[in-house]
Amino acid sequence: MKENLRQRVTRRVVNAAGGGIVDDLLTRIEQLEDEVQENRNLNLKLAELIDVVQELLVPVASQDRERIEAAVAKFERSL
Amino acid sequence: MTSVDGVHADDRGVWFHASADDVVDVRFDGRRVWSFWLLRDSEQHGAERLAAWPAPLRRFLDGRTRLSVVAHVSGVTLYDAEVALGTAEDRIAVVNDEGRPLGLDKSNRLSQTFDTRSPEQVAPLLDAISGVLAALDEAGTQAFLAYGTLLGAVRGGALIGHDSDADLGYLSPHTHPVDVIRESFALQRRVAELGFDTYRYSGFAFRVDVAEADGSKRGLDVFGGFIADPVGDKPAMLYLMGEIGAPFRREWVYPLTTATLEGRTFPVPADPERLLVATYGPGWRVPDPAYHFETARPTVRRLNGWFRGIRVLRSEWERKHSRTRRTLPQRTGTPLTALVVEREGVPSQVVDLGAGRGRDALWFARNGAHVTALDFVPSASTAAQEAARDEDLDLTVRELNLLSLRSWLAEGTRLAHTPGPRTVVARHLVDALTAPARDNAWRLCDMALRDGGRLYLEFRTGAPAPRAEGDLLAPVAVETVTAELAAHGAVIVHREDTHETRASGGEPGRPVSRLVAEWRR
Numbered sequence: 184m185k186e187n188l189r190q191r192v193t194r195r196v197v198n199a200a201g202g203g204i205v206d207d208l209l210t211r212i213e214q215l216e217d218e219v220q221e222n223r224n225l226n227l228k229l230a231e232l233i234d235v236v237q238e239l240l241v242p243v244a245s246q247d248r249e250r251i252e253a254a255v256a257k258f259e260r261s262l
Numbered sequence: 263m264t265s266v267d268g269v270h271a272d273d274r275g276v277w278f279h280a281s282a283d284d285v286v287d288v289r290f291d292g293r294r295v296w297s298f299w300l301l302r303d304s305e306q307h308g309a310e311r312l313a314a315w316p317a318p319l320r321r322f323l324d325g326r327t328r329l330s331v332v333a334h335v336s337g338v339t340l341y342d343a344e345v346a347l348g349t350a351e352d353r354i355a356v357v358n359d360e361g362r363p364l365g366l367d368k369s370n371r372l373s374q375t376f377d378t379r380s381p382e383q384v385a386p387l388l389d390a391i392s393g394v395l396a397a398l399d400e401a402g403t404q405a406f407l408a409y410g411t412l413l414g415a416v417r418g419g420a421l422i423g424h425d426s427d428a429d430l431g432y433l434s435p436h437t438h439p440v441d442v443i444r445e446s447f448a449l450q451r452r453v454a455e456l457g458f459d460t461y462r463y464s465g466f467a468f469r470v471d472v473a474e475a476d477g478s479k480r481g482l483d484v485f486g487g488f489i490a491d492p493v494g495d496k497p498a499m500l501y502l503m504g505e506i507g508a509p510f511r512r513e514w515v516y517p518l519t520t521a522t523l524e525g526r527t528f529p530v531p532a533d534p535e536r537l538l539v540a541t542y543g544p545g546w547r548v549p550d551p552a553y554h555f556e557t558a559r560p561t562v563r564r565l566n567g568w569f570r571g572i573r574v575l576r577s578e579w580e581r582k583h584s585r586t587r588r589t590l591p592q593r594t595g596t597p598l599t600a601l602v603v604e605r606e607g608v609p610s611q612v613v614d615l616g617a618g619r620g621r622d623a624l625w626f627a628r629n630g631a632h633v634t635a636l637d638f639v640p641s642a643s644t645a646a647q648e649a650a651r652d653e654d655l656d657l658t659v660r661e662l663n664l665l666s667l668r669s670w671l672a673e674g675t676r677l678a679h680t681p682g683p684r685t686v687v688a689r690h691l692v693d694a695l696t697a698p699a700r701d702n703a704w705r706l707c708d709m710a711l712r713d714g715g716r717l718y719l720e721f722r723t724g725a726p727a728p729r730a731e732g733d734l735l736a737p738v739a740v741e742t743v744t745a746e747l748a749a750h751g752a753v754i755v756h757r758e759d760t761h762e763t764r765a766s767g768g769e770p771g772r773p774v775s776r777l778v779a780e781w782r783r
Contacts, residue, residue, distance in 0.1 A: 216563070219563075219567065220563065220566070220567045222567075223439075223563075223564070223566075223567025223568050224567060224571065226438075226439035226440050226443065226465070226567075226568045226569075227439075227443055227465040227568065227569060227571065227572070228667060229440050230439075230440045230441075230443035230444045230447070230465060231443075231447075231465075231666065231667040231668045232667060233440070233444055234444055234447045234448075234668055235667065235668045235671050235672065239671075239672065239675060243675060243679075248679060251675070251676075251679050252676070252679075255672050255673075255675055255676045258668070258672050259660070259661070259669070259672050259673070260454055261447075261450045261451040261453075261454035261455075261460055262462060262661070262663065262666065262668055262669050262672070
């Protein structure tokens with residue numbers, strides 16, 4: 184996040200007085216934000232996985248090549 | 263009242279003095295081509311402010327025009343003079359290849375904005391809105407006008423002149439991101455089954471392409487929305503792709519009511535003004551052709567985290583290939599095709615992964631192979647596809663998105679069910695992809711090579727360097743690639759570290775590596 188001069192000076196003063204606590208907390212916030220996003224990213228993956236299983240598993244399980252081809256072609260048309 | 267004077271224009275842009283911000287239109291020979299905010303979109307240069315010509319407009323600025331600067335809301339003309347830009351004497355014409363007038367929309371993208379189109383030209387779009395609404399309705403989703411289209415309908419019953427697309431939204435009955443994404447996938451399938459071409463932007467938004475009477479294609483964006491379960495005592499939040507996150511209630515949307523747009527009746531939320539406040543803020547009633555969304559960071563992070571990430575670099579590749587897709591690639595093979603032939607002869611089945619313009623794919627097809635060319639942007643190989651048709655070659659081109667599990671898993675299923683060994687070639691795929699996409703590429707290769715065969719790679723190596731607009735490839739260390747392949751069960755059977763061969767000869771080009779890998783089962 185962008186800091187103005189005053190914020191930067193305040194941060195440095197408080198950080199020095201607190202033995203580096205501000206820098207530590209900022210680092211932890213950044214790491215936590217990354218972890219939150221990693222978890223959020225699972226939503227799309229899970230939804231994609233459920234969709235592909237739902238749309239393709241049944242035709243693939245049939246072992247019928249023509250049926251599989253048709254199901255995959257239909258599925259791919261709307262990706 | 264706008265406090266602006268000293269307006270003049272030259273090759274760098276529009277110069278002026280201004281003490282307060284206001285949005286103004288720049289017109290060429292009476293037609294709006296650009297709008298900007300006097301202070302927000304300009305820089306101080308000495309005693310004056312300069313609003314530099316936006317990059318997309320610059321290539322047109324060679325000639326003469328009657329240039330006027332007009333305050334958008336009050337209509338007051340601030341400047342109006344004959345201006346000569348560049349060296350040409352012709353009238354400046356901001357038009358596309360077909361001669362149709364273009365203007366910059368709020369994102370400074372050149373497009374056929376509605377103020378350049380006649381009622382007859384707009385009618386097919388209105389038909390399309392009705393058609394897509396009906397399709398969504400048939401699929402069980404009651405959609406409504408959203409974003410600029412809702413704004414235009416509520417504010418004046420008309421499409422906004424400086425807008426260029428139509429937006430629809432709907433509110434999912436679900437409250438969890440996974441469920442709303444699945445619903446969006448199902449909706450897109452239904453719309454595709456009704457015969458529309460569609461294009462997915464993210465897990466929660468897609469576009470429906472509609473052909474208009476004059477042959478131009480116009481996209482209709484369908485944005486998903488949902489109300490997330492409230493956390494603790496916080497209010498329930500509406501999230502509507504791609505900009506909105508605001509405290510909201512379902513009854514402000516459903517049951518829908520109607521509004522008039524260009525003389526036709528369309529569904530809008532029960533309380534459209536509340537959605538407009540959530541979209542554009544309390545100032546939504548005042549027109550702003552240069553409006554910039556200032557979406558709150560938590561909303562951006564949520565929408566990014568939940569729904570986005572399946573089209574990284576896609577627009578850049580589409581733009582790059584749009585310039586060359588009608589040009590046939592070189593007829594000769596490449597060092598990678600030579601390596602394949604040296605080791606295997608011409609294989610019976612070839613998969614060109616990341617085929618791009620289709621040079622390798624076409625070369626293999628011309629030499630008798632059954633070729634499947636897969637790419638993020640299948641239109642990149644338009645010329646190669648036409649050549650293959652003309653020459654009756656066995657070349658099939660399909661879209662593959664290695665960032666979408668549905669896409670690579672479906673393609674992997676298809677390839678795994680087609681028997682026989684095959685050769686997978688991928689020239690400049692490794693260096694085009696991000697690491698997560700490479701991971702999926704190796705999974706796909708594992709599936710494609712179930713019946714045997716090998717993977718041939720060529721990619722730029724060396725110290726990491728950022729991608730640039732003109733060069734979307736980023737070098738990858740060979741060790742990174744060999745480690746990734748090993749982790750996916752592949753064995754490297756050949757490696758050569760060399761340099762690109764320059765057509766002009768002389769100094770060797772950038773460092774490249776070629777790898778051959780196989781899966782031993």
